[in-house]
Each structure stands twice: as structure tokens, then as C-alpha cells.
Amino acid sequence: MAENQRQWYVVYSKPHREEQAQFHLRAKGVDVFFPRLDVTRAAETRRRIVPLFPNYLFVRIELETEAHRVMWSPGVKRIVSFGDGPTPLNNCVVDFLRQLTGSDGAIKARSRLRTGQEVEIRGGPFDGLLGIIQDPPDAKGRVRILLKLLSRQISVRMGVEFIQGDWLGIGSAVVSPQIGQTSTSAAG
Secondary structure (H helix, E strand, C coil), X not given: CCHHHCEEEEEEECXXXXXXXXXXXXXXXXXXXXXXXXXXXXXXXXXXEEECCXXXXXXXXXXHHXXXXXXXXXXEEEECEECCEECCECHHHHHHHXXXXXXXXXXXXXXXXXXXCEEEXXXXXXXXXXXXXEECCCCCCEEEEEEEXXXXXXXXXXXXXXXXXXXCCXXXXXXXXXXXXXXXXXXX
């Protein structure tokens, strides 16, 4: 089978069965990519690696002849479809993610938000207030911030999407995997 006939497709796995699906797909000779994110903080001794896209994997197959290998693999629920059937994914999306992946198979989470950094809140009930980062973003994208309200300091947790600061993808240049060009994020 010609390698150029194979295309990338998105596979939806059963909950928390991504690694099982990856194992069985590889055992069947299917090219599979399961992007994960290393969210280990500097102070932690144990590594924390979580799926970048929970329940989703990428497989490179020739749909007509290899789809059955994917569909009948333990841990796989279905091939993601739009309309009449599975839609192939642009190769540059998977290539972009693979470039970010380290030798351990995980993408290192990077945040430019640092403990002690002053940030402005954008949106929500604290819109316009200034705060100080107490803890950098966690695996769920939440940050602990110290706010001064009514002459008191209170600590709150909120999503990074509400933070105006130096966070990758918010108010900074972002590389678009579809076109490979740099653009400025509209968020923030």
C-alpha cells in the first residue's frame, strides 16, 4: 500500500482508554499519535502527564482498507466523522504537534505567568482589577491570584482566559498550525 494514500484521522476513545487504544492500534501496525501534556511543576517530584485532547488520538490509515483495524480495537469508540463519513485531518496539524513533542512523547506545558507577577483581570466579576499570581496555572488552566478588595487581600482561583498577562496565546504571538504563520491573538 502506498504511503501517500494514508491520511490522518481523529479517533474518539472510550473514557480514560487512550493508552489502551494506542497499544492495540500499534500492535495492529497502525500509525498512531497520542499527544500528551507534561504539566509537572518545578516543585513537584513526580511527573504529571495528561492527555492534550482527552479521549482523542490520531491515526494514519488508508480509510477503505484499514478502518476496520481501528474500529475493532479495544479502547476505540469511533472514528470522528462530519457529515457522511470520517474526515481526514490536514497533515500539518499532526506535524505541528509532533514537532512540539519531546523525546518522552509529551509536550512540555509552558506558561510565562510567574509567582509574584502582577496581572489584570479581564472579564467576569473581577474585570479590571489588578492581582498578583500566587500559583502558576495548573493542569486545568486555573491560576490562584491574590486580589485586594475592600481593603483586604483575598485569594481566588480563576481560568487563565481571564488573565491579562504574559501567557502563551493570550496577548502574544501564536503560531497557527494550519497556515504556519505567526498572528496576534485576539483574546485579551
